[in-house]
Amino acid sequence: MSLSEHLFQDFIAEKRYMYLVDGLKNTVIITAGALILGIILGVIAAIIRVQHQNKKNSSEKTGPVLFILNVIVNFYLTVIRGTPTIVQLMILTFAIWKSGQPIQVAIVAFGINSGAYVAEIIRSGIQSVDIGQTEAGRSLGLSERMTLQKIVLPQAFKNVAPAIFNEFISLVKETSVAGYVGIQDLTKGGDIIRSQTYDAFPPLLAVALIYLVIVIGLTQVLNILERRMARSDIR
Amino acid sequence: MISVKNLHKSFHTLKGRADILKGIDVDISDGEKVVIIGPSGSGKSTFLRCLNLLEKPTEGQIIFDGEDITSSNVNIDKVRSKMGMVFQHFNLFPNMTVRENITLAPVLLKLKSQDEANEEAMALLDRVGLKEKADAYPSSLSGGQAQRIAIVRSLAMHPSMMLFDEPTSALDPEMVGEVLSVMRELADEGMTMAVVTHEMRFARDVASRVLFLDQGRIVEENTPDELFDNPQNERTKLFLSKVL
Numbered sequence: 001m002s003l004s005e006h007l008f009q010d011f012i013a014e015k016r017y018m019y020l021v022d023g024l025k026n027t028v029i030i031t032a033g034a035l036i037l038g039i040i041l042g043v044i045a046a047i048i049r050v051q052h053q054n055k056k057n058s059s060e061k062t063g064p065v066l067f068i069l070n071v072i073v074n075f076y077l078t079v080i081r082g083t084p085t086i087v088q089l090m091i092l093t094f095a096i097w098k099s100g101q102p103i104q105v106a107i108v109a110f111g112i113n114s115g116a117y118v119a120e121i122i123r124s125g126i127q128s129v130d131i132g133q134t135e136a137g138r139s140l141g142l143s144e145r146m147t148l149q150k151i152v153l154p155q156a157f158k159n160v161a162p163a164i165f166n167e168f169i170s171l172v173k174e175t176s177v178a179g180y181v182g183i184q185d186l187t188k189g190g191d192i193i194r195s196q197t198y199d200a201f202p203p204l205l206a207v208a209l210i211y212l213v214i215v216i217g218l219t220q221v222l223n224i225l226e227r228r229m230a231r232s233d234i235r
Numbered sequence: 236m237i238s239v240k241n242l243h244k245s246f247h248t249l250k251g252r253a254d255i256l257k258g259i260d261v262d263i264s265d266g267e268k269v270v271i272i273g274p275s276g277s278g279k280s281t282f283l284r285c286l287n288l289l290e291k292p293t294e295g296q297i298i299f300d301g302e303d304i305t306s307s308n309v310n311i312d313k314v315r316s317k318m319g320m321v322f323q324h325f326n327l328f329p330n331m332t333v334r335e336n337i338t339l340a341p342v343l344l345k346l347k348s349q350d351e352a353n354e355e356a357m358a359l360l361d362r363v364g365l366k367e368k369a370d371a372y373p374s375s376l377s378g379g380q381a382q383r384i385a386i387v388r389s390l391a392m393h394p395s396m397m398l399f400d401e402p403t404s405a406l407d408p409e410m411v412g413e414v415l416s417v418m419r420e421l422a423d424e425g426m427t428m429a430v431v432t433h434e435m436r437f438a439r440d441v442a443s444r445v446l447f448l449d450q451g452r453i454v455e456e457n458t459p460d461e462l463f464d465n466p467q468n469e470r471t472k473l474f475l476s477k478v479l
Contacts, residue, residue: 135289136326136385138394140340141316150343154330232330232372 010202016193020203023189024210030106030175030185035168037111042118045073047148049119050126073119074190080116086177089111093181102183114171123165125156158229165222169215176211187208236265236396236427237286242295244281256283259295259452263396268428269461270438273448274474279431282448283400286429287318300395311337316344319389323401325381327373327388333360334467336390349372352391363417379410383417390421397421399430435479439463 001009011017052070055062062070078087089109129152137147157164179188190207194200210220244256255278265271271279284290286297288304288311294336297304304314328336335361338352347355360366364381373381382402389397399418403411415437422428422441432438438445439459447455447462447470455468463479 130324130326132322132324132326133328136320136322136328137340138312139287139289139315139318139320140388141312141344142340143312146343150339151328156326160331229330232332233374 004063006199007202009197010193010199011206016196017201019184019192020186020188020206021189023184023186023207026103026178026184026204027175027186028171028177029103030110030183031138031172033107034110034114034171034175037107038114038118038171040165041112041115042122045076045115045119046122046126048073049123077116081111084172085110085113086180089177089181094099102181106178106181106183110171110175113174114167117167119163120165121160122156124163125160126152128159129155161222161226161229165218169218172214173211197213236263236267236294236300236431238262238298239286240296240298242282242285242297243293244278244285244290245293256285256292259451259453261446261453261456263427263429265395266425266427267443268414268422268426268430268441269444269446270442271401271429271431271446271448272433272435272438273446273454277448278451279448283398283429283431287315287320288396289320302402316340316392318394319386319392319394319397321382321385321389321397321399321402323404325373325378325385325405327376327381327385329373332370332372333365333376333384336373336384337391340388341391346392355391356387359390360384362420363387377410379413382406382410382414386414386417386421396427396429399428399432401433402432403432403434426438433478435463449474449476 048069052062052066055066089106091111093102093105133151133155134147137151175185177189178185179191186207190203193203238257239261242256242259245254259282267299273279282289285292292305295305299314302309304305304311324336328339331339334353334356338349338358340346341352342349357366357369360369365380365383368376370378376384401417403414406414413432415434419441442459445458445459445462446453449470454467455471457463462471463475466475
């Protein structure tokens with residue numbers, strides 16, 4: 001068989017390219033959902049940890065609520081960062097949330113996983129913002145929440161944008177294990193083509209290329225974002 | 236206006252407990268300009284930061300406009316909005332333009348609409364001669380400009396009192412004057428001020444009263460002329476002999 005015949009068999013015949021298209025769709029849905037969930041969880045976890053640490057440093061008494069929340073967050077970070085993603089995904093799918101729709105389960109699993117990493121990134125971001133910024137905000141009469149939201153977090157995000165995008169990039173690629181729990185994501189799509197045509201290289205190469213394009217796209221988004229955020233740096 | 240009674244502040248450090256303020260009593264009435272001087276580590280800044288509760292007093296009372304602000308049921312944000320504070324390192328928000336720096340708090344706290352706040356920001360900037368900087372970011376400003384804008388940012392909240400924590404200490408010498416002259420103007424307009432500074436000329440010219448702090452206590456307080464020309468306490472004499 002010539003190369004063009006190979007390619008025809010792998011992608012055109014029986015509309016096999018649809019495995020990649022549908023797979024890509026699932027990969028994008030899972031990644032996007034997990035990204036949003038991860039950011040929400042990560043920001044919440046980071047704020048809890050920072051608040052707890054601040055209260056401890058200022059030798060104020062920490063309330064019981066904050067104390068318990070901090071224990072929960074620490075447990076979350078330890079367990080999620082200490083176990084493989086794929087194991088977490090399988091436990092959620094096969095043991096905890098058996099009735100769940102696979103894509104939704106995957107979004108939750110990857111979101112919870114990503115949140116733990118995002119939390120630590122955001123925490124370091126918040127702590128990289130000079131305490132004087134908080135003091136200035138509070139001294140103007142802004143509440144703790146407003147100060148965090150309007151003054152500290154925007155600067156924190158700016159400082160850690162590259163690290164956050166690194167995490168996003170990891171997330172995109174990490175979703176490739178979704179095939180383990182029966183989800184037809186991009187990787188699985190390529191693998192199905194391989195199993196049908198007994199031709200490994202072209203479909204898997206195509207899969208790799210698509211991931212690469214996504215990651216390059218994300219990097220471009222980061223570049224644009226960084227350029228916009230750098231407006232205030234120009235001297 | 237503000238009345239401080241038996242103010243104590245201790246910090247817990249790795250080396251154990253550090254008592255920074257050991258019983259401060261002082262009253263500042265409306266329109267007074269109190270300058271706080273003293274050697275490094277004497278507790279001047281801590282004292283000032285206790286007044287708007289950036290530091291939580293360990294013991295004692297602070298009565299502001301008839302209300303004990305150290306009691307736990309006080310809305311501290313409301314109190315702080317009436318007490319402007321200017322910091323040594325300006326603490327402008329670097330990700331916002333000058334105009335946004337000035338209008339953020341009045342707009343967020345719903346005291347003004349964005350348009351009203353913008354208008355007032357321009358008027359205030361005009362007063363300190365920095366109208367053309369409204370759309371600049373803080374990183375493009377000189378220290379003197381940044382500090383004048385930090386003062387304007389506080390004024391936009393219409394405070395009834397202003398706290399200055401070494402406002403000129405981080406400035407290049409040639410920029411000290413422009414900041415002090417804004418402060419002088421403010422003083423002339425009758426603003427109640429508490430100023431921690433090493434600018435003895437300013438203290439002498441502007442202060443209605445000077446407090447000399449040492450080791451967490453007010454060692455001496457008097458009118459500037461009396462305190463500078465005729466200090467009574469040995470430690471005051473020693474300090475003044477070094478700085479004047």
